Amino acid sequence: QSVLTQPPSASGTPGQRVTISCSGSSSNIGSNYVYWYQQLPGTAPKLLIYRNNQRPSGVPDRFSGSKSGTSASLAISGLRSEDEADYYCAAWDDSLNVVFGGGTKLTVL
Amino acid sequence: EVQLVESGGVVVQPGGSLRLSCAASGFTFDDYAMHWVRQAPGKGLEWVSLISWDGGSTYYADSVKGRFTISRDNSKNSLYLQMNSLRAEDTALYYCAKDIQPGATTMGGYWGQGTLVTVSS
Numbered sequence: 001q002s003v004l005t006q007p008p009s010a011s012g013t014p015g016q017r018v019t020i021s022c023s024g025s026s027s028n029i030g031s032n033y034v035y036w037y038q039q040l041p042g043t044a045p046k047l048l049i050y051r052n053n054q055r056p057s058g059v060p061d062r063f064s065g066s067k068s069g070t071s072a073s074l075a076i077s078g079l080r081s082e083d084e085a086d087y088y089c090a091a092w093d094d095s096l097n098v099v100f101g102g103g104t105k106l107t108v109l
Numbered sequence: 110e111v112q113l114v115e116s117g118g119v120v121v122q123p124g125g126s127l128r129l130s131c132a133a134s135g136f137t138f139d140d141y142a143m144h145w146v147r148q149a150p151g152k153g154l155e156w157v158s159l160i161s162w163d164g165g166s167t168y169y170a171d172s173v174k175g176r177f178t179i180s181r182d183n184s185k186n187s188l189y190l191q192m193n194s195l196r197a198e199d200t201a202l203y204y205c206a207k208d209i210q211p212g213a214t215t216m217g218g219y220w221g222q223g224t225l226v227t228v229s230s
Contacts, residue, residue: 002153035216037154044220045146045154050209056218088154090216096168098144098156098216 003028004089004101011107017077020104022089024070028099032092034072036065039086039103048087049074076106084108111135113205113221120227125195129224131188131205139163139183140211145190146220147201157203158190161214168214173199195228202226 005023012018022034036049047056049065052072064075072091076083089101117129131143145157158179159168167179178191188205202225206217 033215039154044204044222045217046220047209047216047218050216050218056209086153090154090156092216097170098159098168100154100156103153 002102003093003099004091006087006089006101006104008102009105009107011109012076012079013109014079014081016079017075018079018106019076020074020087020089020106022072022074022101024072024091024099026070027095028070028091028093029067029072030070031094034065034067035090036063036072036074037088037090038083039088041085045088079108081108111207111219113207113219115203115205115221115224118203118224118226120229121195122230123196123228125228127192127195127226129190129192129203129205129226131221133186133188133205133207136207137211138186142208142214143179143181143188144206144208144217145179145188145203146206146217147199147203147226148223149198149201152201155201159214160188162208162212166214192226195226197228200226200228 033051037045039045052067053065112134114132160179176194180189202223204223206220209215209218
């Protein structure tokens with residue numbers, strides 16, 4: 001059981017906007033930054049969002065992150081077939097552990 | 110170009126030991142904290158450990174505390190994970206990752222391709 005809670009699956013059609021939620025607690029998301037990773041099939045995870053809503057260079061602005069209280073969201077607009085992947089949220093916990101969500105498998109229909 | 114190449118993953122018996130290595134290149138290694146994160150087959154990501162840029166601070170997941178030791182050799186641009194008292198539940202692909210920003214301990218920003226550890230009799 002993961003400390004951060006994500007829906008196991010999400011889906012959308014090309015061009016659509018989808019959001020993936022990540023729910024935590026006051027000791028992790030509530031008091032620390034949230035990070036998001038994309039893991040394409042058979043590859044290593046790639047950082048998509050850091051410090052709640054910042055994009056590393058090279059990440060398209062179709063990807064955006066937000067945080068409110070003890071929850072966070074990743075939004076993907078203009079959905080494309082190559083966005084089909086597993087998405088993970090992560091945060092530091094005040095217990096000095098990094099905690100991950102269980103992952104959300106995004107399917108592009 | 111940043112490169113992280115993990116090695117050392119093998120099949121090991123329960124209770125056994127193993128040392129993983131991560132060879133880094135393409136960036137100033139001793140500027141960055143480094144992480145180990147693992148992924149059991151078909152499962153999600155699990156953070157394992159973190160070491161500060163100078164090796165002065167280390168952090169561990171509760172699941173490995175007391176059994177695993179993270180270390181680094183900045184003269185060799187290398188990161189290590191000594192794994193003792195291995196259990197079946199330690200079976201996973203182990204990734205090393207470079208922290209997002211120099212001089213800080215935040216989160217893995219760039220990941221290697223991983224090395225597979227299988228704990229089985």
